[in-house]
Amino acid sequence: MPHTPDRRGIVLILSSPSGAGKTTLTRMLLQSRELDLTLSISVTTRARRSSEVDGIHYSFISQKRFEAMRESGELLEWAEVHGNFYGTPRAPVEEILNEGRDALFDIDYQGTQQVREKMGADTVTVFILPPSMKELRARLERRAEDSRETIERRLDNARNEIQRWKAYDYVLVNDDLQRTFDDLIAILRSERQRRPRRMKGIEAFVERLLNE
Numbered sequence: 001m002p003h004t005p006d007r008r009g010i011v012l013i014l015s016s017p018s019g020a021g022k023t024t025l026t027r028m029l030l031q032s033r034e035l036d037l038t039l040s041i042s043v044t045t046r047a048r049r050s051s052e053v054d055g056i057h058y059s060f061i062s063q064k065r066f067e068a069m070r071e072s073g074e075l076l077e078w079a080e081v082h083g084n085f086y087g088t089p090r091a092p093v094e095e096i097l098n099e100g101r102d103a104l105f106d107i108d109y110q111g112t113q114q115v116r117e118k119m120g121a122d123t124v125t126v127f128i129l130p131p132s133m134k135e136l137r138a139r140l141e142r143r144a145e146d147s148r149e150t151i152e153r154r155l156d157n158a159r160n161e162i163q164r165w166k167a168y169d170y171v172l173v174n175d176d177l178q179r180t181f182d183d184l185i186a187i188l189r190s191e192r193q194r195r196p197r198r199m200k201g202i203e204a205f206v207e208r209l210l211n212e
């Protein structure tokens, strides 16, 4: 069934140091049908983890293909993160927003800056912090998806990433997962009600109201 937009679509961006929990939260948000969020599936040159499916979690592509996409302007944003390249294909995002839907991005701070420059007021940005550095390490180790070297590299980068928190609209400490998820839902619900996003629907409603 076609979606009837009565407001502008939102680009909801989650960023965090590796292991703080944004992928877990992204999956929880996507599982909630009522929230009706659509994931922006990034392209990456990183090797696929055993738990990941090509085309669902990422599109896994070669360095050559990544460069071709970047050169032809197919990427809305891109960045090198932890030694791999990541980017957001532009066309699917435009399609989601044109349908009046909200797009969910799991991207780093460099990409967030680029998207904010291009999409301005349509972006809502959330930075997820771990409750402690000890717990961040424990989460990466418990996840057991990366080599020791990769985990150390990601922990080294975490301090630089954490310092970007002031560039975000919201900052959540992901200690209790359910509470962080509830906070994210509260953010999304209230952002959806902001007047500038709802001008189209509300203007028509108020006109009908005043004509009663």
Ligand SMILES: Nc1ncnc2c1ncn2[C@@H]1O[C@H](COP(=O)(O)OP(=O)(O)OP(=O)(O)O)[C@@H](O)[C@H]1O
Binding pocket: 016, 017, 018, 019, 020, 021, 022, 023, 024, 025, 139, 140, 142, 143, 174, 175, 176, 177, 178
């Ligand atoms: N609040 C939480 N309490 C305990 N464990 C958590 C919590 N949130 C996430 N985790 C666990 O921590 C691990 C890392 O989470 P996740 O993969 O979501 O992190 P991430 O921020 O997406 O990392 P990356 O950037 O490397 O993809 C996972 O095993 C996940 O189940």
Ligand SMILES: Nc1nc2c(ncn2[C@@H]2O[C@H](COP(=O)(O)O)[C@@H](O)[C@H]2O)c(=O)[nH]1
Binding pocket: 014, 015, 016, 017, 018, 042, 043, 046, 077, 078, 079, 081, 082, 086, 087, 088, 106, 107, 108, 109, 110, 111, 112
């Ligand atoms: N700028 C972008 N950053 C991205 C994109 N997709 C993912 N990411 C970020 O990369 C790191 C590492 O992710 P991982 O899946 O290898 O653990 C993480 O911070 C992601 O948010 C993207 O398209 N653009």
